[in-house]
Structures are given as C-alpha cells and as structure tokens.
Amino acid sequence: MASVCFYFQVHQPYRLRRYSIFDADHNYFDDYKNSEICRKVATKCYLPANQCILDMIRVHEGRFRCSYALTGVVLDQFESYCPEVLDSFRRLNETGCVEFLAETYYHSLAFLYSRREFEEQVALQQKKIHDLFGQKSTVFRNTELIYNNEVAAAAAHMGYRAIIAEGADHILGYRSPNYVYRPPTADIRVLLKNYRLSDDIAFRFGNRSWSEWPLTAEKFAQWVNHVNGNGYTVNLFMDYETFGEHQWTETGIFEFLYHMPGAVMGINHDNNFKKPSEVAAAYDPVGEFDCPHLISWADTERDLSAWLGNAMQSNALQEAYALEAAVKEKKDPELLHDWRRLLTSDHYYYMCTKYFADGDVHKYFNPYESPYDSYINFMNVLDNIASRAK
Amino acid sequence: MNIFMLGWEFPPFISGGLGTACYGLTKAMSELGHHVIFVLPQPIAGTVSTHVTLKTPTAQQALAAYRSYTLREFQNVEFRAIPSTLQPYVSPDPRTEAVITGGSEIMVQPHGGGGGAGEAASVNVPMSILSGPRGGFSPGQYGGDMFGEAQRYAEIAVILARGESFDVVHAHDWMTYPAGIAVARALGKPLVVHIHSTEFDRSGEHVNQRIYDVEREGMHAADRVIAVSTLTKNIVTSRYGVPEHKVEVVYNAIDNNGNGYEALPPIGKEEKIVLFLGRITMQKGPEYFLAAAKKVLEFNKNVRFVMAGTGDMTKRMIELAAELGIGQKVVFTGFLRGNDVARIYKMADLYVMPSVSEPFGIAPLEALSHDVPVLISKQSGVSEVLTHVLKVDFWDINEMANKIVAVLRHPPLQATLREHGNFEIQKLTWKDSAQHCVDVYNQAIAARKGAA
Known part of the structure; x- marks a missing residue:
C-alpha cells in the first residue's frame, strides 16, 4: 500500500510600492499591483x-x-481583493477532506x-485559520520548509504532532523520504518531501525537452x-500556483491533477490519499532525521542562500528585526502590522543576487528590475517605520 | 586572418574611448594570432593648436613622411602612421582633454618608413586611456577642410594598401569611412565598419548633415556593420536605414590584467565622495549629475561631488553648481592623469555616469575594475552588459538621488555592488570581442563570395 500526501503552499506577499527618500507617508504597499496579481492568480x-x-x-467520495x-x-x-477564493476554500473545508497547516502568519523568517x-505569528495564523474554517492545525510547516532540529523542537514545544521538511539528499543519504522520521531530541514526526516526484509536477510537467514528457496520470501513478x-x-509538496500559473492550463496540468487520484487508486x-495528520497518525517513525544545519526547499542548494546569501539581505533582515522591541513598545496595531508585513520572506528573496545575471526563476517572481533596487526600496520603507517607532 | 584596420587614434596618440577600444581589440587580435596593419593619422606638429589655418601636405609629401612602427605588446600588429590633420576630437588644448590612467608604459620604436624625422630612437610614453568616447567635433572650427582631408587621407590609404596583403578592411568611425570604402573598392576586399558612436549620440537632434552623410555612406558601402551595443544598432537601423541582418553587436571589454594599477594605501577621509569622470559635454549629462547632487545634499551634507575631466560645458557647470548653492560641495579637478586617476577611484564611494546618449561607455568598466560601485544611465550601451550596477534614466534626478543616498547610507549595498560588479566585468574580455570581430570578418568574406 502506498499513500499520497499532498500539501500546497498558498502565499502572496504584500509587495511594496516604489518608495524613495523623498517619500514620508505611511502607504508602503502597492495596493493596485497586489490586488491585480491576487485577482490574476485567483x-x-x-x-x-x-x-x-x-x-x-x-467523484472519489472522500477518498x-x-x-x-x-x-x-x-x-x-483574499478578503480584500477576491473573497470568492475564500468561499471556495470554505467549500473545500466543508468536505472534511482538506486540512490546513500551521505556519507563520507573515510567511517570515522569524x-x-x-x-x-x-x-x-504562528498563533496569529492559527487564530485566522480557526476563525475562517474552525480548524485547529496539528501539523506545522515553517516558511519555505526552513528546517533544522531546533525548528522541530520548537514545533513540538508548541504542541504540533508533525512537521514538514525537505527530503534533502545530504541529510537522508541512502534513506528514502517515503517514511516517517523523528528528530533526535523532540517528540514530533517529520514528513519529508519527495522532491523528485514533487518537482516532476511542479517544475518539469510542461517541459517538452524533459525525457518523460508528456507526463500522464497513468505514468505518474506507476x-x-x-x-x-x-x-x-509519497509526500508531494509544492506551490499551489503550480496549477495554472507556473504550469499553464494549456500544458494539461489540470487534467493531470484531476485524473491522477483515479490512476493511483x-x-x-x-x-x-492521506492528509499530513493522517500520515503522522498512521505510521511510526522508522528512524532519526538529524538535521543540525538549516535546510529549505529553495533552489538546488536547499539552504538559506536565497534569503541570506549576500550582505544586503543579512543587513536588511537584521535591521528589520532590530526594530521589534521599539515597534511593539508603541502598541500601535497599524505600525505593528506594517512592520510585520516587511518581515515576509519575499522581500529578502527579491534581494538575492545568486542567479540574477542568468535571468532565471528568481527574476520571474521579482517585481524589481534588480536586487539592488529592491534593497534600496525596502530600506527606505524600513527607515520610515523606524522613525514611527522612535 | 590579415586585417587592414583604419583608426583615428592609438596609444600613445590617444584622446578618446575609440583609442581604448582599438588598443584592446588589436592587442587581443594579435594574441589570437591574427595579423593587423593598423593605419592611423599622425598629428602634424603644430596643427592641433593652429587648426584654423591648416597646412595640408600633398599625398606625395605624406607618403614620403609616413611612419611605420611596431609595439612591444603587439607582436602581430604593424602600425602605419600617415601625417594628417585629421583629428578625432577637437579641443583648444589636448592636454586638458585627455584623461590618462594607469602607470604602464609602452615603447614606441620608429621603424622603417624613414619618416618621423627628428624623433628619438625610442620614446617612453604613458599609456593613455580615455574615460569614454568623446564627441565634440565641431565642423565650424574646421569648415570644409575636414572632409577634404578625409578624402585626401583616403587616397593615401589606397596607395599604402596596394603594398600590403590582407583579407578584410576594418574602419573605425566616420572619419575613416572614405578611406575604408576607397581601399575596399580599389583592392576588391570586404569592408567592415565599426560604429563607436553616431552623430545622433554626439549632437542629439542637431546633427551635422555632412557627417551624417559620410556615416551613412560608410554603413551602406560596408559588407558588415559592427555596433558597440544594441542601443547603437537600433540607431544604425532606424536612423541610417541599414538592414538589421547586416549589423552585428560586439561589446567593448576591459583588460583586467593589463592595467597594472599601483597599489595605493587606503585614504582616510571624512566625507563621502561621489565621482563623475569623463568629458563635461552635453552627451555626458553633467547637469543631471549636479541636479541630483543638490537633492542628495538635502539628505546628507557629508558628501563631496567630484567632477573630473573637462569639456565645452565645464564653465557652465561651475556656474550651475554656484547657482544651485552647492558650489562648496562640488570639486572640479580638471583633467586628471596617471596615479591621480587611480587615487580618485580609491577615494570614491560611487561612480556616476549620467550620460544622455552613450553608445557603449567603457569608463564604468574601469571604475568597477577599481572596485568602485557604479550608477549608470539606462541610455548607455554598457547597461546592456552590466547587471550588478545601479541604473536610472538620465532625466530621473529624484531616482538618481535616491540611489546615491542609498549607496552612501548602506555599506552592505556598496559591498555587494563592488563584489559582484568586479566579478562580472571579468567576463568581458577583449579576446572575446576580438574573436567576435573575426567572426564578422568571416561573414563579410562569405557574403562577398556568395554574391560573386
């Protein structure tokens, strides 16, 4: 018997508007662009x-x-720009076949x-999920699958029964990601992403030069x-935007998705098919997943270099978190929300210089012309936030 | 491959970015094993400062006086200097125009030709590198003489070429086009013209019709056209009506190993320094630099803006700085030479090139090679090859100020730009550019054969 466990990441950052040294107002976000992108992706x-x-x-009657x-x-x-998406998630929730995971509200590197x-931030997100769907999560996943033994221990400490991580080769070695593992020091189960099969869908599906193209539901089921x-x-973890946005409708990605459960079963x-909490409940850990160093699901490096790879990123992150005490001291909910929206990991991802010259996936998601522009813009906004927190 | 190359200037007779490009290209071609006969006009003593009344030698006189020489670093290059009044750029005093960098010297050895009478057997001259292509040719100063001289020069070049063996003619910028066309026609060889700048870059919309005509004729007569950027290629196709397939973009480069910059001790300084280094002419956008400086100073008083170089707008810029009330914060160094250039780069926190129209722009590459972060206008060819630099529209003074303030305020930004920028320019080698030119020669030769 093989189970398939799907988890989809759904996230959109609040992109900043162009904010120069000549700006002094508190409207940091590009409402027009954010609503436009949100509706387009919806x-x-x-x-x-x-x-x-x-x-x-x-059609599969709950299976x-x-x-x-x-x-x-x-x-x-979704609430501001396209509430119909929330309604459709509510309908999914009503089936009882869908589980919502816990994570940081602001998709941050907190x-x-x-x-x-x-x-x-985790508590805020959990409250939101509970308010909207009446669910209390039992499985945790950290931003972009950033993980180490300490993250697992923190999740266990917060009462989660399972945590999701990248099935990184350099940690697993010869072992398979298709089992449940446990971290060395915490009482929590670790579900690992099967990155080969996940990426076959998320990255390679529409690639005509891929030797397995076209990928059919039957082939994948095998x-x-x-x-x-x-x-x-088999833990298939991916961005939800894989369907229709990264892989266009024309590639047949929706037909593939629709037919895959029937083919597998x-x-x-x-x-x-199992929800993550069901996987954690059904199977005992077969061994230890010892991960002292931080890993993530990003890029081929599976490390933090997409967010912390250069001096600008590390400076921006440090400066942002250095404001925490001052911002919280003010007890101004708007200031706190503004500051927290700057903690969203995407802002630091835009500053990544790793593959900038090659014009790859980083560029595709980047609203700025260059990582330097994004840093300059971000720091101007942060400077204004700092002045409000004084 | 044997190349008959027509230039205007070459170290040590250098005054513009064109000379830098010719130096880099021919050196790399020599290293690739290609043989270059480099023909250039040799200034006639006294003509530069008395250009109003030019003495034009007859063809016979010129031929009798031409100098042939080789340079130590150019094994496969033979130089033929034809005495001529052709001057690429005009200025009242050439010494105030030239910007000399680096400390390396090359040896000029008179060799054959019998000319160059009275010159020492060997002279050490500093290698000169200019901050960028300079326009500024004002036909008013020359009247019609310049065009007559270009024709006369062409006649001499043909006579010279008959004694040489080569596969292709390569002509750099408009003044050599008549000679290029004449040599190619007379000897039935393919012609490649190389566009380092156009009349539109130098003069905006106030083009000199006669120069435009010479440029256009050269481009149309050529079998292949080389443009220094896509920006320039677009001008060549849209303004000169050259078919797109005939134009190839070959980017300039920088010789990272050959500069031999002297290691200087760190310079202690209280103030931040923002540097403009180049000709102070309309094309280079100096007034946008000053307008941005004014805005930067509203946020950060602790900055000095250095304008190194001269040009026909120098006086106007000194006045403008005073009008803006920032006179005490702007330093006009005049022309810098030798180690002064290396020193000013060492002091600079940011190099700004706000050019209004820059076909390529080698200067930012030099700044990056000196570890200085760079802010360039999007209206420059070099912005097509550099990603780890800051870019603005030349007219967007607020954004220029925004970015200058950011670099001065955030050391990590400066560090990241410096680190990645210096790495990026290592990919821009003259060897690649030279090989690309040779590919274009082969296209031109093949096109000839196909047509025949």
Missing part, C-alpha cells in the same frame, strides 16, 4: 484549482484528500531572528506505485 490558479480539487473529492498551508497575508488579500515573534515495498507515503486498490 482566475488562473486558485479558483480553477479549488474547483478541480472539490470535484476530485466528490481524495489533501492539505494547504495558507499564510495569513494571502488570506488577508524563527531565525526572534523566537517570540515566531510564536506570535511511479507512485513503485514505492510499495520501500516506504509508506486504480493501479493498486490499496493505494490511498
């Missing part, structure tokens, strides 16, 4: 994908299940800089079925 991805998942749940990590800031933007801020005898669960009637 039309291309969130709405059709949610409909597709709902249809799958109905198809999946999970989502919804950041607080994307939920806020764990690295302030444990207090980290726990506050790969999943091969896990039988060497693992319990058809090839072997024991195969099934």
Whole structure:
C-alpha cells in the first residue's frame, strides 16, 4: 500500500510600492499591483484549482484528500481583493477532506531572528485559520520548509504532532523520504518531501525537452506505485500556483491533477490519499532525521542562500528585526502590522543576487528590475517605520 | 586572418574611448594570432593648436613622411602612421582633454618608413586611456577642410594598401569611412565598419548633415556593420536605414590584467565622495549629475561631488553648481592623469555616469575594475552588459538621488555592488570581442563570395 500526501503552499506577499527618500507617508504597499496579481492568480490558479480539487473529492467520495498551508497575508488579500477564493476554500473545508497547516502568519523568517515573534505569528495564523474554517492545525510547516532540529523542537514545544521538511539528499543519504522520521531530541514526526516526484509536477510537467514528457496520470501513478515495498507515503509538496500559473492550463496540468487520484487508486486498490495528520497518525517513525544545519526547499542548494546569501539581505533582515522591541513598545496595531508585513520572506528573496545575471526563476517572481533596487526600496520603507517607532 | 584596420587614434596618440577600444581589440587580435596593419593619422606638429589655418601636405609629401612602427605588446600588429590633420576630437588644448590612467608604459620604436624625422630612437610614453568616447567635433572650427582631408587621407590609404596583403578592411568611425570604402573598392576586399558612436549620440537632434552623410555612406558601402551595443544598432537601423541582418553587436571589454594599477594605501577621509569622470559635454549629462547632487545634499551634507575631466560645458557647470548653492560641495579637478586617476577611484564611494546618449561607455568598466560601485544611465550601451550596477534614466534626478543616498547610507549595498560588479566585468574580455570581430570578418568574406 502506498499513500499520497499532498500539501500546497498558498502565499502572496504584500509587495511594496516604489518608495524613495523623498517619500514620508505611511502607504508602503502597492495596493493596485497586489490586488491585480491576487485577482490574476485567483482566475488562473486558485479558483480553477479549488474547483478541480472539490470535484476530485466528490467523484472519489472522500477518498481524495489533501492539505494547504495558507499564510495569513494571502488570506488577508483574499478578503480584500477576491473573497470568492475564500468561499471556495470554505467549500473545500466543508468536505472534511482538506486540512490546513500551521505556519507563520507573515510567511517570515522569524524563527531565525526572534523566537517570540515566531510564536506570535504562528498563533496569529492559527487564530485566522480557526476563525475562517474552525480548524485547529496539528501539523506545522515553517516558511519555505526552513528546517533544522531546533525548528522541530520548537514545533513540538508548541504542541504540533508533525512537521514538514525537505527530503534533502545530504541529510537522508541512502534513506528514502517515503517514511516517517523523528528528530533526535523532540517528540514530533517529520514528513519529508519527495522532491523528485514533487518537482516532476511542479517544475518539469510542461517541459517538452524533459525525457518523460508528456507526463500522464497513468505514468505518474506507476511511479507512485513503485514505492510499495520501500516506504509508506509519497509526500508531494509544492506551490499551489503550480496549477495554472507556473504550469499553464494549456500544458494539461489540470487534467493531470484531476485524473491522477483515479490512476493511483486504480493501479493498486490499496493505494490511498492521506492528509499530513493522517500520515503522522498512521505510521511510526522508522528512524532519526538529524538535521543540525538549516535546510529549505529553495533552489538546488536547499539552504538559506536565497534569503541570506549576500550582505544586503543579512543587513536588511537584521535591521528589520532590530526594530521589534521599539515597534511593539508603541502598541500601535497599524505600525505593528506594517512592520510585520516587511518581515515576509519575499522581500529578502527579491534581494538575492545568486542567479540574477542568468535571468532565471528568481527574476520571474521579482517585481524589481534588480536586487539592488529592491534593497534600496525596502530600506527606505524600513527607515520610515523606524522613525514611527522612535 | 590579415586585417587592414583604419583608426583615428592609438596609444600613445590617444584622446578618446575609440583609442581604448582599438588598443584592446588589436592587442587581443594579435594574441589570437591574427595579423593587423593598423593605419592611423599622425598629428602634424603644430596643427592641433593652429587648426584654423591648416597646412595640408600633398599625398606625395605624406607618403614620403609616413611612419611605420611596431609595439612591444603587439607582436602581430604593424602600425602605419600617415601625417594628417585629421583629428578625432577637437579641443583648444589636448592636454586638458585627455584623461590618462594607469602607470604602464609602452615603447614606441620608429621603424622603417624613414619618416618621423627628428624623433628619438625610442620614446617612453604613458599609456593613455580615455574615460569614454568623446564627441565634440565641431565642423565650424574646421569648415570644409575636414572632409577634404578625409578624402585626401583616403587616397593615401589606397596607395599604402596596394603594398600590403590582407583579407578584410576594418574602419573605425566616420572619419575613416572614405578611406575604408576607397581601399575596399580599389583592392576588391570586404569592408567592415565599426560604429563607436553616431552623430545622433554626439549632437542629439542637431546633427551635422555632412557627417551624417559620410556615416551613412560608410554603413551602406560596408559588407558588415559592427555596433558597440544594441542601443547603437537600433540607431544604425532606424536612423541610417541599414538592414538589421547586416549589423552585428560586439561589446567593448576591459583588460583586467593589463592595467597594472599601483597599489595605493587606503585614504582616510571624512566625507563621502561621489565621482563623475569623463568629458563635461552635453552627451555626458553633467547637469543631471549636479541636479541630483543638490537633492542628495538635502539628505546628507557629508558628501563631496567630484567632477573630473573637462569639456565645452565645464564653465557652465561651475556656474550651475554656484547657482544651485552647492558650489562648496562640488570639486572640479580638471583633467586628471596617471596615479591621480587611480587615487580618485580609491577615494570614491560611487561612480556616476549620467550620460544622455552613450553608445557603449567603457569608463564604468574601469571604475568597477577599481572596485568602485557604479550608477549608470539606462541610455548607455554598457547597461546592456552590466547587471550588478545601479541604473536610472538620465532625466530621473529624484531616482538618481535616491540611489546615491542609498549607496552612501548602506555599506552592505556598496559591498555587494563592488563584489559582484568586479566579478562580472571579468567576463568581458577583449579576446572575446576580438574573436567576435573575426567572426564578422568571416561573414563579410562569405557574403562577398556568395554574391560573386
């Protein structure tokens, strides 16, 4: 028997407007662009994908299940810019087949800089999820799957039963990501992303020069079925925007998604789909996943260099978190919310110089012409926030 | 490959970015094993300062006087200097125009030709590198003589070329086009013209029709056209009507190992320094630099703006700085030479090139090679090859000030720009540019064969 466990990351940052040294107001965010992007992605991805998942749940009579990590800031933007997306998530929630994971409200790197801020943001996101869907999460995932033994211990401390991490080769070695593991010192289960099969969908699906193109539901079901005898669960973790946004509708990604559960369960009637909490409950850990150093799911390096790879990024992060005490001292909810929206990891990702010259995926997601422009803009905003916190 | 190359200037007879490019290109071609005959006008003593009444030698006189020589670093290059009044850029005093960097010297050895009478057997001259292509040719100063001289020069070049063996003619910028066309026609060789700048870059919309005509004729007569950037290629196709497929972009480069900059001790300074280094002419946008400086000083008083170089707008800029009330914060150094250039780079926190129209712009590469972060206008060819620099529209003074303030305020920004920028320019080598030119020669030769 093989289980498939889906988890989709749903997130949109509050992008900053162009803010120069000549600006002094408190309107830092590009409302027009944020609403435009939110609605565009809703039309291309969130709405059709949610409909597709709902249809799958109905047609398989509850045997198809999946999970989502919804950041607080994307939920806020759905409320402001396209409430119909929230409605469609509510309909999914009503089926009982969908689970929402816990994470930081602002999709931040707070764990690295302030444990207090980290726990506050997780609590905020959990309150939001509870208010909207009445769920209390039992599985935690940190921003961009940033993980080490300490993150696992913190999640265990906060009462979570499982945590999600990248199935990084350099940690796993010869071992398979298709089992449940435990960290060395905390009582929590670790579910690891099967990055090969996840990336076959998320990155390679529409690539015509890929030797496996075109990827059909039947072919993928065979790969999943091969896990039988060497693992319990295939964890397919990816950006939800894979469907319709990164892989366009024309690639057939929605048809693939729709037919995949039938193919997986058809090839072997024991195969099934599980929510992360169900995986954690169903299987005992087979071994230890000892990860003293920080890993993530980003780039080929699977490290933090996308957010902390150069002097600008580390400076911006340090300066931002240095304001925590002063901002909180002010007890001004708007100031606090503004400051926290600057903690969203995307702002630091835009400052990444790693592949800048090659014009790759980093550039695609980057609203700035260059990482330098993004740093300059960010620091101007931060400077204004600092003046309000004085 | 044997190349008959027509330039205007070459170290040590250098005054513009064109000379820097010719130096880099021919040196690399020599290293690649190609043979170059480099023909250039040799200034006639006395003509530069008395250009109103030019004495034009006859063809016979010129031929009798031409100098042939080789340079130590250029194994496969033979130089032919034809006495001529052709001067690429005009200025009242050439010494105030030239910006000399570096400490390396090259040896000029008179060799054959019998000319150059009265010159020492060997002279050490500093290698001169200019901050960028300079325009500023004012036809008013020359009247019609310049065009007549270009024609006369062409005749001499043909006579000279008959005694040489080569595969292709390569002509740099408009003054050599008549000679290039004449040599190519007379000897039935393919012609490649190289556009380092156009009349539109130098003069905006106030183009000199006669120069434009010479440029246009050269581009149309050529088998292939080399442009120093896509920006320039677009001008060549849209303003001169050259078919797009005939134009190839070959970027300039920088010789990272050959500069031999002297290691200088760190300079202790209280103030931040923002540097403008280049000709102070309309093309270079000096007034935008000063307007941005005024805005920067509203946020940060502890900055000095240094304008190094001269040009026909120098006086106007000194006045403008005073009008803006920032006179005491702006330093006009005049022309800098030798180690002064290395020293000013060492002191600078940021180099700004606010050019209004810059076909390429080698100067930012030099700044980066001196570890100085760079802010360039988007209206420059060099912005097509540099990513780890700051870019603004030349007219966007607020954004220019915004970025200057950021660099001065945030050391990590400066550090990241410096580190990545210095690394990035190592990919821009003259060897690649030279090889690219050779590819274009082969295209031109093949096109000839195909047509025949």
